[in-house]
Amino acid sequence: MLKLTDVDTHYGPLPVLKSVSLEVRTGEIVCLLGGNASGKSTTMKTILGVVRPTAGRVEFEGDRIDGLATEVIARRGISLVPEARRIFARMTVWENLSMGAFIRQKAPAGELAQDFERVWTLFPRLRERQHQLGGTLSGGEQQMLAIGRALMARPRLLLMDEPSMGLAPVLVDQVFDIIQAINGQGTTILVVEQNAPVALSIATRGYVLQNGRIVIHDTARTLLATDSVRRAYLGED
Amino acid sequence: MADVLAILPQQLVFGLALGTVYGLVALGYTMVYGILFMINFAHGEIFMIGAYVGWWVLALLLQAQVGALHPAWVLPLMLLPAMLFTGALGVGLERFAYRPLYLRGATRLGPLISAIGASIFLQNAVMLTQGARMKVYMTSLLFPRDWRIQVAGASISVLVIVMVVVAGLMMWGLHLLVQRTTLGRSIRAVAEDREMAAIMGVNVRRVIALTFFMGSALGGAGGVLVGLYYTQIDFFMGYSAGLKAFTAAVLGGIGNIRGAMLGGLILGLVESLAVTFMNPAYKDVVAFVLLILVLVIRPTGLLGESMTARAKV
Numbered sequence: 001m002l003k004l005t006d007v008d009t010h011y012g013p014l015p016v017l018k019s020v021s022l023e024v025r026t027g028e029i030v031c032l033l034g035g036n037a038s039g040k041s042t043t044m045k046t047i048l049g050v051v052r053p054t055a056g057r058v059e060f061e062g063d064r065i066d067g068l069a070t071e072v073i074a075r076r077g078i079s080l081v082p083e084a085r086r087i088f089a090r091m092t093v094w095e096n097l098s099m100g101a102f103i104r105q106k107a108p109a110g111e112l113a114q115d116f117e118r119v120w121t122l123f124p125r126l127r128e129r130q131h132q133l134g135g136t137l138s139g140g141e142q143q144m145l146a147i148g149r150a151l152m153a154r155p156r157l158l159l160m161d162e163p164s165m166g167l168a169p170v171l172v173d174q175v176f177d178i179i180q181a182i183n184g185q186g187t188t189i190l191v192v193e194q195n196a197p198v199a200l201s202i203a204t205r206g207y208v209l210q211n212g213r214i215v216i217h218d219t220a221r222t223l224l225a226t227d228s229v230r231r232a233y234l235g236e237d
Numbered sequence: 238m239a240d241v242l243a244i245l246p247q248q249l250v251f252g253l254a255l256g257t258v259y260g261l262v263a264l265g266y267t268m269v270y271g272i273l274f275m276i277n278f279a280h281g282e283i284f285m286i287g288a289y290v291g292w293w294v295l296a297l298l299l300q301a302q303v304g305a306l307h308p309a310w311v312l313p314l315m316l317l318p319a320m321l322f323t324g325a326l327g328v329g330l331e332r333f334a335y336r337p338l339y340l341r342g343a344t345r346l347g348p349l350i351s352a353i354g355a356s357i358f359l360q361n362a363v364m365l366t367q368g369a370r371m372k373v374y375m376t377s378l379l380f381p382r383d384w385r386i387q388v389a390g391a392s393i394s395v396l397v398i399v400m401v402v403v404a405g406l407m408m409w410g411l412h413l414l415v416q417r418t419t420l421g422r423s424i425r426a427v428a429e430d431r432e433m434a435a436i437m438g439v440n441v442r443r444v445i446a447l448t449f450f451m452g453s454a455l456g457g458a459g460g461v462l463v464g465l466y467y468t469q470i471d472f473f474m475g476y477s478a479g480l481k482a483f484t485a486a487v488l489g490g491i492g493n494i495r496g497a498m499l500g501g502l503i504l505g506l507v508e509s510l511a512v513t514f515m516n517p518a519y520k521d522v523v524a525f526v527l528l529i530l531v532l533v534i535r536p537t538g539l540l541g542e543s544m545t546a547r548a549k550v
Contacts, residue, residue, distance in 0.1 A: 095422055
């Protein structure tokens with residue numbers, strides 16, 4: 001579904017991604033692991049066309065998408081739950097969700113109502129707060145809103161950048177349960193995480209990024225059992 | 238003193254008219270600032286050009302001798318071309334004077350200086366093509382001088398009421414557009430987080446261009462109304478009016494649409510009161526002293542929110 005082939009990305013003269021190749025197949029949850037500044041978020045931004053790769057190709061459902069404008073890529077069915085949530089703080093919860101459905105303005109009203117209902121069912125708290133400004137929500141609620149907003153686009157591929165960051169442990173489990181549920185409803189997911197154990201526990205496959213290079217990729221189960229991964233990301237010596 | 242009280246209601250209505258027009262022009266500054274964080278210093282010239290387009294329509298109608306002119310159809314006929322022309326001009330400015338700069342990552346100072354250049358260019362373009370002498374709006378043919386109504390002992394000219402109503406309706410329309418429609422939501426989304434808006438599928442450049450169109454069109458409408466009221470226009474009129482409207486925008490909190498309307502209203506009322514109670518020469522002094530006082534107490538303006546407070550959420 002999504003395929004990166006030998007992608008290089010630079011910030012000015014600074015190389016961030018070096019010959020990154022990865023693939024996400026339809027129906028999978030793929031997990032991208034890596035420490036700070038390893039290039040995880042840049043990979044997301046490259047896929048979405050927020051930054052342009054300097055070499056290599058990005059393909060989505062068989063078409064090259066590198067070089068397309070971000071909004072065009074979004075219209076093809078890729079959504080993002082960004083790092084640090086980045087909800088629209090000065091808009092209400094309802095307005096945030098309706099922005100999420102921006103690319104589906106021509107969808108029948110009933111379909112949109114269904115999608116709102118789906119978000120309200122996943123996150124009952126959001127329904128209670130639908131008229132509140134996004135900025136007044138707690139961190140956990142904002143994360144729910146960010147996920148809900150991305151779902152409103154009915155993406156075929158959902159990118160999630162550190163969905164567990166800054167959340168209490170209880171909420172982390174809840175968020176990952178929801179990720180699994182979303183995947184079960186037919187959305188393919190690429191998730192970037194620092195919290196490797198939880199992420200790998202729900203993923204099909206995983207890639208490890210280090211200094212902008214993919215150093216390991218394997219099934220999630222194998223990665224969980226790999227010594228170097230355990231040492232680097234699971235906090236074990 | 239009794240004399241002063243007798244004209245007070247009239248002055249208040251006048252202040253209201255002036256205030257709504259300031260608000261209308263201030264919206265152009267605040268909308269552009271909200272979305273690009275730049276002050277469009279050429280907005281005063283857009284306002285001035287709106288006044289010229291309105292003047293031309295009126296002049297052509299008079300030349301064509303279409304008979305009796307009634308504001309009910311002449312005013313829309315003046316406003317519409319003025320708004321379309323200035324709106325398109327605003328889009329052109331954004332496309333050719335600002336976008337090349339901000340797209341290439343110039344500092345905020347780049348587009349700002351380009352705006353000052355555009356302002357000088359537009360002033361001179363109008364001076365060259367329309368002449369340096371002022372033009373006179375034949376307002377009395379549209380709104381006869383004795384066309385006044387009595388409200389609570391005050392005699393108010395119909396023109397002033399029309400100004401308040403037209404400017405008020407436009408502001409209300411803009412408010413509804415920004416708050417209730419998908420287009421309005423995408424404008425607010427781009428203002429808040431351009432990158433996320435693009436990720437939602439919003440065409441950011443188009444939204445920025447539309448914002449320039451709307452802000453400039455409102456400024457152009459303001460030009461027509463002010464032209465009708467003061468009856469004299471010249472190529473330099475945008476300078477002081479622009480400065481006033483900019484003051485109104487800062488007073489209300491730049492970047493905040495309701496703030497621009499409120500700031501305009503307050504500025505207009507304060508000015509008209511200053512003229513009532515003091516030597517009219519001091520009216521600008523009063524306006525700017527008010528601005529300084531508000532900024533000392535609330536540096537972000539009346540309805541503005543500080544960036545740091547928002548970042549802390």
